[in-house]
Amino acid sequence: MTHAPGAAEANGSSLSDAHKPAKRVKRRVSTAHLKTVPETLAEREEIKNAAERFATNLDKSRAFNKSQLEAFGRQMLADMGRPEKYLGFAMVLIGNFFWRQQFLATPFERRLLLLPHCLKHAEGCPAEYDEFGLDCEKCGACSIADYKVRAEQLGYKVLVAEGSPIVLKIIVSGYVNGILGVACLNVLEKAIDKVLIAGVPSYAVPLHSGDCKNTTLDEAWIWEVLEKYEPLEEQQTQSYLPLMRASNRLFDDEERFARLLPRVRSKTAEQAATPLGRTEHTAYDWLQHGGKRFRPFITLAAYDAMTGGEAIAAGAGGDDATVPDGVGRVAMAIEAFHKASLVHDDIEDSDLYRYGRETLHRSLGVGPAINIGDHLIGIGYKLVTAARKEIGAEAAADILDRMANAHVRLCDGQGAEMAWQAAPDFTLTPLDALQIYALKTSPAFEAALYAGIRMAGPAEAFEEMIPQFARHVGVGFQILNDLKDWRGDVNNKLVAGQDALSLRPTVLLALALQEASDEQKATIRSALSGEEPTSVRLGRLRRVFNDLQVFEKADSLVEKSRARAEQLADAVEQEDLRRLLYFFIDTVLAEEDAPAPKSNVLVQLPVTAGA
Numbered sequence: 234m235t236h237a238p239g240a241a242e243a244n245g246s247s248l249s250d251a252h253k254p255a256k257r258v259k260r261r262v263s264t265a266h267l268k269t270v271p272e273t274l275a276e277r278e279e280i281k282n283a284a285e286r287f288a289t290n291l292d293k294s295r296a297f298n299k300s301q302l303e304a305f306g307r308q309m310l311a312d313m314g315r316p317e318k319y320l321g322f323a324m325v326l327i328g329n330f331f332w333r334q335q336f337l338a339t340p341f342e343r344r345l346l347l348l349p350h351c352l353k354h355a356e357g358c359p360a361e362y363d364e365f366g367l368d369c370e371k372c373g374a375c376s377i378a379d380y381k382v383r384a385e386q387l388g389y390k391v392l393v394a395e396g397s398p399i400v401l402k403i404i405v406s407g408y409v410n411g412i413l414g415v416a417c418l419n420v421l422e423k424a425i426d427k428v429l430i431a432g433v434p435s436y437a438v439p440l441h442s443g444d445c446k447n448t449t450l451d452e453a454w455i456w457e458v459l460e461k462y463e464p465l466e467e468q469q470t471q472s473y474l475p476l477m478r479a480s481n482r483l484f485d486d487e488e489r490f491a492r493l494l495p496r497v498r499s500k501t502a503e504q505a506a507t508p509l510g511r512t513e514h515t516a517y518d519w520l521q522h523g524g525k526r527f528r529p530f531i532t533l534a535a536y537d538a539m540t541g542g543e544a545i546a547a548g549a550g551g552d553d554a555t556v557p558d559g560v561g562r563v564a565m566a567i568e569a570f571h572k573a574s575l576v577h578d579d580i581e582d583s584d585l586y587r588y589g590r591e592t593l594h595r596s597l598g599v600g601p602a603i604n605i606g607d608h609l610i611g612i613g614y615k616l617v618t619a620a621r622k623e624i625g626a627e628a629a630a631d632i633l634d635r636m637a638n639a640h641v642r643l644c645d646g647q648g649a650e651m652a653w654q655a656a657p658d659f660t661l662t663p664l665d666a667l668q669i670y671a672l673k674t675s676p677a678f679e680a681a682l683y684a685g686i687r688m689a690g691p692a693e694a695f696e697e698m699i700p701q702f703a704r705h706v707g708v709g710f711q712i713l714n715d716l717k718d719w720r721g722d723v724n725n726k727l728v729a730g731q732d733a734l735s736l737r738p739t740v741l742l743a744l745a746l747q748e749a750s751d752e753q754k755a756t757i758r759s760a761l762s763g764e765e766p767t768s769v770r771l772g773r774l775r776r777v778f779n780d781l782q783v784f785e786k787a788d789s790l791v792e793k794s795r796a797r798a799e800q801l802a803d804a805v806e807q808e809d810l811r812r813l814l815y816f817f818i819d820t821v822l823a824e825e826d827a828p829a830p831k832s833n834v835l836v837q838l839p840v841t842a843g844a
């Protein structure tokens with residue numbers, strides 16, 4: 234393997250270290266101010282050509298993360314004597330040439346063309362939006378129709394939408410193996426953490442500006458790849474795609490689902506409609522549908538990492554990972570426990586929607602919903618015990634022990650939160666809130682990771698690392714959720730500040746109380762318990778939070794959690810497991826937007842996915 238000259242200094246380590254399973258000794262730097270697209274085509278072509286040369290020397294066996302890509306971009310610009318403001322642009326182009334061959338080797342019918350709706354003719358576009366984005370009517374007033382028509386002729390799936398949730402949903406569902414995307418650098422930066430580190434061959438054409446209206450792009454760059462197909466003899470880069478698909482298939486493949494978890498009382502539609510069959514039918518329905526299946530993916534990926542990493546080595550275009558039945562059952566059990574906790578959680582929090590449909594207690598009543606949650610817990614234990622012949626009785630017992638512990642801690646955390654809500658104590662400290670977070674969120678991550686590692690063999694060497702890692706990631710995830718609550722889009726809740734106004738012991742509230750003057754404390758109290766309209770109370774609370782820099786402080790707590798989780802991952806010797814832990818961190822703690830929006834304006838995504 235040869236390396237790009239000089240990239241070493243950019244990351245403070247050798248290029249091979251940076252690109253391999255890089256131990257993360259320092260935090261990535263924000264590139265928010267580095268997203269200028271060069272003004273002239275000649276300049277853009279110059280950087281594009283340099284990126285092609287630079288990428289030739291990169292080791293293609295492993296995907297990179299954003300900090301590694303940033304190091305490459307900085308080095309390339311330094312070598313060219315080009316300013317740092319082009320960093321985002323350079324990163325995208327290096328990424329393109331890293332993946333180009335593998336993207337071109339993706340059959341047309343397994344590709345996704347993702348176009349931004351801001352390319353449309355802003356004034357006269359007759360197209361409406363549906364759940365998949367803009368439904369272009371091909372009126373010909375903008376270039377969207379040209380790309381869409383040709384791409385669809387070739388066999389592409391085409392989406393005119395922005396937002397990674399729907400893209401990731403399509404990818405993990407197994408329909409596409411590669412993405413050709415047109416977007417502004419802001420959107421592409423977000424996509425890097427979500428799509429590239431998963432190992433999805435992608436090729437991106439940056440828009441010339443992020444103005445979101447009548448934007449332009451280098452059209453020839455799309456046509457260079459859109460119509461080209463060049464098969465490769467073998468897949469080159471590791472990818473989590475086969476494992477993501479395998480995780481989804483556990484639930485989507487009806488035949489497999491039925492074999493691993495046979496129905497007892499709802500085998501037919503008639504039985505499912507009877508009082509005796511209804512509970513099982515509804516529980517299976519909720520287990521099978523909705524959610525990202527991230528936790529079962531972690532179990533499968535941890536198992537794969539500890540058994541030779543065959544599935545990720547197959548690359549994005551590889552066959553779906555073969556999951557032994559026992560391993561599949563345990564991964565399904567992890568999802569069953571998670572879904573059970575959501576059903577109960579929705580009741581406790583009076584949530585209205587989950588996975589884009591009414592919550593169970595809303596559609597069926599509280600009693601039946603509690604019962605279905607309990608049924609899902611039973612399914613979880615049943616699946617693990619059914620797996621013991623394959624994974625071994627001792628491993629099954631250890632996993633059950635971990636799951637039972639996780640279950641108890643989750644209830645402790647949820648109980649603490651409800652107790653606080655019933656009798657709010659405004660002496661709540663950030664430490665109190667963080668402890669509740671650790672109990673509520675981390676156990677499920679811990680159980681998922683532990684189960685995968687334990688099924689591969691003894692797990693003593695990881696006994697300390699797993700709970701600590703899960704705690705930091707879980708706490709960071711929960712704080713991010715708090716921050717997202719202020720944007721009004723978390724777990725399908727589309728009303729900003731819902732958690733805050735429902736008197737939850739959030740870390741944001743605790744951070745505010747810690748620094749608030751008596752007057753500010755009084756404002757907080759009245760905002761949380763007053764009779765005035767929601768928007769008034771929310772505005773008041775937001776002002777106090779802004780004055781006390783609560784959002785910034787919460788953001789820095791997320792960064793601390795991330796840094797601690799990365800430190801733990803750094804210390805793991807097994808390369809595949811370390812890589813998975815980094816992927817875990819990057820996925821769960823992905824920054825989607827600015828942490829603290831200043832207004833109550835909401836943007837409703839076309840498709841929302843539950844946690």
Ligand code: SF4
Binds near residue numbers: 374375378
């Ligand atoms: S071609 Fe499609 S996206 Fe473009 S203006 Fe016409 S309907 Fe709208």
